[in-house]
Amino acid sequence: MSQTIVVKIGTSSLTKSDTGFLALATIAQLVETLSQLRQQGHHVVLVSSGAVGVGCARLGLTERPRTISMKQAVAAVGQGRLMRVYDDLFSSLQQPIAQVLLTRSDLVQRSRYVNAYRTFRQLLHLGVIPIVNENDTLAVDELKFGDNDTLSAMVASLVEADWLFLLTDVDRLYSADPRYNPDAQPILEVEKIEHLAELNIEVGDRGTAWGTGGMVTKIAAARIATTAGIRTVITEGKSPQNMLKILQGESLGTQFAPLPHAVNARKRWIAHGLVPAGKLYLDQGAVKAIRQAGRSLLAAGITEIEGEFQSQDAVQLCDERGQEIARGIVNYNSLDLQKILGCHSDKIPEILGHAGADTVVHRDNLVLSS
Structure with missing residues (x-):
């Protein structure tokens, strides 16, 4: 064969x-x-x-x-x-x-x-x-x-x-x-x-x-x-x-x-082809939702941002200790994300002054790190 x-x-x-x-x-x-x-x-x-x-x-x-x-x-x-x-x-x-x-x-x-x-x-x-x-x-x-x-x-x-x-x-x-x-x-x-x-x-x-x-x-x-x-x-x-x-x-x-x-x-391209431009630190609830339930990442689960990046760049998703749990393509640039981190999705249009994506990283653009 x-x-x-x-x-x-x-x-x-x-x-x-x-x-x-x-x-x-x-x-x-x-x-x-x-x-x-x-x-x-x-x-x-x-x-x-x-x-x-x-x-x-x-x-x-x-x-x-x-x-x-x-x-x-x-x-x-x-x-x-x-x-x-x-x-x-x-x-x-x-x-x-x-x-x-x-x-x-x-x-x-x-x-x-x-x-x-x-x-x-x-x-x-x-x-x-x-x-x-x-x-x-x-x-x-x-x-x-x-x-x-x-x-x-x-x-x-x-x-x-x-x-x-x-x-x-x-x-x-x-x-x-x-x-x-x-x-x-x-x-x-x-x-x-x-x-x-x-x-x-x-x-x-x-x-x-x-x-x-x-x-x-x-x-x-x-x-x-x-x-x-x-x-x-x-x-x-x-x-x-x-x-x-x-x-x-x-x-x-x-x-x-x-x-x-x-x-x-x-x-595989997201996980290994792309070079991450930043890091997102997540609370325990977001880590559990991504790892165990295969959910998308919402702004409410983000506690801290590191690096400067644009929308559609690759980022590392890390737990509170800094351990990478996943990688994904982000829907917001770092400046906008800094304003909405920790907030519920329905508050995003009010904070940014325009409509935005419900998810920060959609599950289809997210890969768990082994």
Whole structure:
């Protein structure tokens, strides 16, 4: 049965840790594995890190750039070289590929999000393997994905994938970093991602000097993907052929089970595509109404507002302790909302001097945070 598979490989797997040069043997295995998946009838998307690492090696830099402008310049040098390597290897197997460079703003605007979806679907229909990376050369800091783990999860959600493979420098998730703690226990399956907190897992913030991710970003990516109904696997990047074994049922890596009732595409866009412009703090009654009864948010339930935003911007909905409980699209700008917070809906026209929406965030534009 044909499935849609998104594979993300990190810089730590693509490059040699001592020199930063490309690990060509690993890349060749990856290309062969992805081509096999295509031959089996699956749709495949590759999210590839490595442009900055390759650019550093090409320019003789000994450490990762620290400034945005330097990183963007180095990425511009590395991206072409990286794609040249991929194109040469995939071409030897007669597998067509396409380069897709995304910025967060491509997914923020609904029309561009839908257009990106259609482009991916057309490429996959043509039997092409899209190779995706963040457009580091143009992305501004406020609208960056931040790491390719997050990017891969959002792409997997966008293309409605069945599987997301996160290829990294360890073979699976452990209770602690196995490189430093000999007592670290392997974790084979995570049924519910919120159960990770009960396991007291220690996670690092950065895998290698050349990478931007770590296990924290992979777990965050798994949260996005599983919410979209996508089975997510963390497994070893140096052995990409293990993906074939996992798809055949072997217990390799760490698998995160998808939620049985995935949220729809529009709500996934609200939850993960949009960048929140502010926060609304809610009283206990509003939190209960949203969480347990699936109600819309009314002005009466809001106790405090943070940030400046316009009507139709995304906002975080938080309880009184500041814990995010949901995200949604707001019907009022921050100035008007400041005037009506805590008030009943029938008082809004009198306070504002004009008719307004009954709800601050309608339930159709509201997504619970997992």
